Amino acid sequence: MDNFTVDFMTLKDLNSIFPILSTDFDDFWNYNTLKSELDKPDSFVLVAKEDSKIVGFADIWKAVDIMHLMDIVVAKDYRQKHIGSLLMKKVINLCTEKNIYELTLEVRQNNIPAINLYKKFGFKEIGIRKNYYGANNNAIIMTLYIDKNFKEELLSEKN
Numbered sequence: 622m623d624n625f626t627v628d629f630m631t632l633k634d635l636n637s638i639f640p641i642l643s644t645d646f647d648d649f650w651n652y653n654t655l656k657s658e659l660d661k662p663d664s665f666v667l668v669a670k671e672d673s674k675i676v677g678f679a680d681i682w683k684a685v686d687i688m689h690l691m692d693i694v695v696a697k698d699y700r701q702k703h704i705g706s707l708l709m710k711k712v713i714n715l716c717t718e719k720n721i722y723e724l725t726l727e728v729r730q731n732n733i734p735a736i737n738l739y740k741k742f743g744f745k746e747i748g749i750r751k752n753y754y755g756a757n758n759n760a761i762i763m764t765l766y767i768d769k770n771f772k773e774e775l776l777s778e779k780n
């Protein structure tokens with residue numbers, strides 16, 4: 622993972638992936654939604670790069686003492702290379718930097734890659750939101766209670 626870096630997304634970063642956002646990543650969020658996230662004081666968008674090429678991003682939103690993972694996505698050609706894990710480590714780091722120890726999210730119940738990523742980091746299924754993504758398309762609510770003393774162990778264990 623030496624040549625991969627994670628930093629806060631800039632508008633320049635976002636503009637550079639605008640033409641490929643829906644084709645190379647996924648179509649959950651569009652350009653305008655992401656752009657508005659960059660402007661919100663309680664939202665944080667992290668971007669993973671291989672050298673200068675953007676290969677993934679994660680968006681989290683701080684709601685008082687809880688962080689919500691709004692989206693995490695890796696470019697299709699770069700999946701299963703541990704970039705999602707790298708982003709997740711940085712998301713967890715950011716939570717602890719902000720003294721937040723609860724990270725929660727919704728995920729489609731059939732999104733096995735994402736659910737496995739979350740389970741790898743210790744997220745637990747805490748509930749279901751029925752028809753959250755439309756008819757017969759439920760969301761699983763998953764939450765990670767970050768152990769204040771677990772951080773270093775977590776970071777050294779995950780690749």
Ligand SMILES: CC(C)(COP(=O)(O)OP(=O)(O)OC[C@H]1O[C@@H](n2cnc3c(N)ncnc32)[C@H](O)[C@@H]1OP(=O)(O)O)[C@@H](O)C(=O)NCCC(=O)NCCS
Nearest residue numbers: 647693694695700701702703704705706728734735737738
């Ligand atoms: C979910 C996603 C971000 C994972 O990113 P990634 O870089 O491929 O993930 P990693 O390589 O770090 O894999 C982490 C773990 O996820 C699981 N995983 C990843 N891809 C998987 C797949 N295709 N099938 C099953 N499990 C998978 C594995 O358990 C893996 O752990 P391991 O490598 O130790 O075995 C990526 O698949 C993606 O962008 N999906 C589309 C967007 C999306 O659905 N985001 C979630 C919104 S809630």
